[in-house]
Amino acid sequence: MKNIWFVYIVECSDKTYYTGVTTDVLRRIRQHSSGKGAKYTRSRRPVKLLYCFQVSSRSLALKEEYSIKKMKRQEKLNYFKRRITEGSHE
Numbered sequence: 001m002k003n004i005w006f007v008y009i010v011e012c013s014d015k016t017y018y019t020g021v022t023t024d025v026l027r028r029i030r031q032h033s034s035g036k037g038a039k040y041t042r043s044r045r046p047v048k049l050l051y052c053f054q055v056s057s058r059s060l061a062l063k064e065e066y067s068i069k070k071m072k073r074q075e076k077l078n079y080f081k082r083r084i085t086e087g088s089h090e
Contacts, residue, residue, distance in 0.1 A: 005061040007068070008052035009080055012044030017076055019068045021061040025052050051080035 003023045010018050010032060018041050022028040031037040033046040041047050055061045068076055 003058070005055050005058050006052045007055060007061050007064045009050045009068070009076060010041070010047040011050050012041055012047050014044050016044060017050070017073060018044075018047065019065055019076065021058070021065050025049065050077075051084055053080070053083045 005021060005023055006025050007019065007021050008025055008028070010020075010029065012018060018032070018038060020028065020038060028037065029047060029049050032041040035042050035045060037047075055064060068079060071079060
């Protein structure tokens, strides 16, 4: 069975954003909030999921993550809002 991949953005307790990829969004958010997620989020708990969207492959998820992490704060929010509004998956 093919894995379904998601790109997500969370808001940390210090109001910064973290973007990641996963096949299980809820599990990953729990990991971040418990201190077992990314190094970046460990000292910025708890985290709150802001947006996520599905992509067709791990490769595409990683490419999206990389491009999003280069964006400025407001660009990230606009990007995710646009993806959600348009309902696009690629």
